[in-house]
Amino acid sequence: MKIQKLLEALNELLEPEKFRDYCPNGLQVQGKKEVKNIVCGVSASEALINEAVKRDADTIIVHHGYFWKNENPRIIGIKRTRIKKLLEHDINLIAYHLPLDANEKVGNNHELGRLLKLKDVTPLPDEPLVLQGEFDPPVTIEKLTDKLTEVLWRVPYVVPVDSPPSIRRVAFCSGAAQDYLEKAADAGAQAYLSGEISERTVLEARELGVPYFAVGHHASETLGIRALSQWLATRFPQLNVSFVNIDNPI
Structure with missing residues (x-):
């Protein structure tokens, strides 16, 4: 499946154009053009990226991605480590914030x-x-x-x-x-x-x-990304879609 087809389906479901958000929704880091194996999680932490690498995923979909309003725009420190790992393994990072809070089907x-x-x-x-x-x-x-x-x-x-x-x-x-x-x-x-x-x-x-x-915060926002992973698995049975919960007590 082409990454563009996946993004079109997600945008049709989540309608990000309706929101004034604090971060870009959709594709944040570009990876492989062909999508077969998707890992979904709440936040794009290094631990989630490591799990995606372990599972040979080509795409990660999260609720909390990168490039937040008013954050330091430089690619240094933790942000550099995370993005470097995504690029090294050619993994797409897709994020939906407010659209995944509000959606009536999977929000x-x-x-x-x-x-x-x-x-x-x-x-x-x-x-x-x-x-x-x-x-x-x-x-x-x-x-x-x-x-x-x-x-x-x-x-x-x-x-x-x-x-x-x-x-x-x-x-x-x-x-x-x-x-x-x-x-x-x-x-x-x-x-x-x-x-x-x-x-x-x-x-x-x-x-x-x-x-x-x-x-x-984390517990309340496992619900949407988990539901989205189930929606994707049903809509596109040819894809391998899994939800990974990186525990966070906050």
């Missing part, structure tokens, strides 16, 4: 909503990346903690508050989206889930009376 956020079996999932007003949905029947803080542990394979950090004993409406967004907590509360959320937590988040959750669940 991080919609995948989390499906795994939690939420009903009536819709975006927050003016915040398309932040979703809200309902549990039916409602759940307790303890039950929601158990659900998140089950679907994300890690125990969330929970900021409990003096709140009603049950949670029906919940808002959520993968990654570093803790600063949407107040908007979520204004929209009627009785709990908010995101990947990361800051010192201010604890104070805001207590003052808003909305329990906050920090589920892990």
Whole structure:
């Protein structure tokens, strides 16, 4: 399969042109023109590249790639080591950031909503990346903690508050989206889930009376790239597609 055909299929699915992102989406480092063996992962770390080399992959697809806005543009240090290894082994690096958060078919956020079996999932007003949905029947803080542990394979950090004993409406967004907590509360959320937590988040959750669940940036963003790898394997059965999870506790 030609790399251009793969990119066309990914762009048709993920629609990167709809997003003002912090990094380039699509092909970031050019490798082989013919694609046969794809490794998918959350972040383009050296460990993931090493695993791709071990598996004789010609293409890596990630959520977190390179060339972020405001980062040092020089190819030195860690960036040099990673890119040098990609070039030496002629491996394509493809990355999709916000498009892989938002996509309804394979995106991080919609995948989390499906795994939690939420009903009536819709975006927050003016915040398309932040979703809200309902549990039916409602759940307790303890039950929601158990659900998140089950679907994300890690125990969330929970900021409990003096709140009603049950949670029906919940808002959520993968990654570093803790600063949407107040908007979520204004929209009627009785709990908010995101990947990361800051010192201010604890104070805001207590003052808003909305329990906050920090589920892990990495854990919350394994969902989309894993779903994308499954989509690729189904769409293109001639390709060897695998998801590799490089463990990250954050």
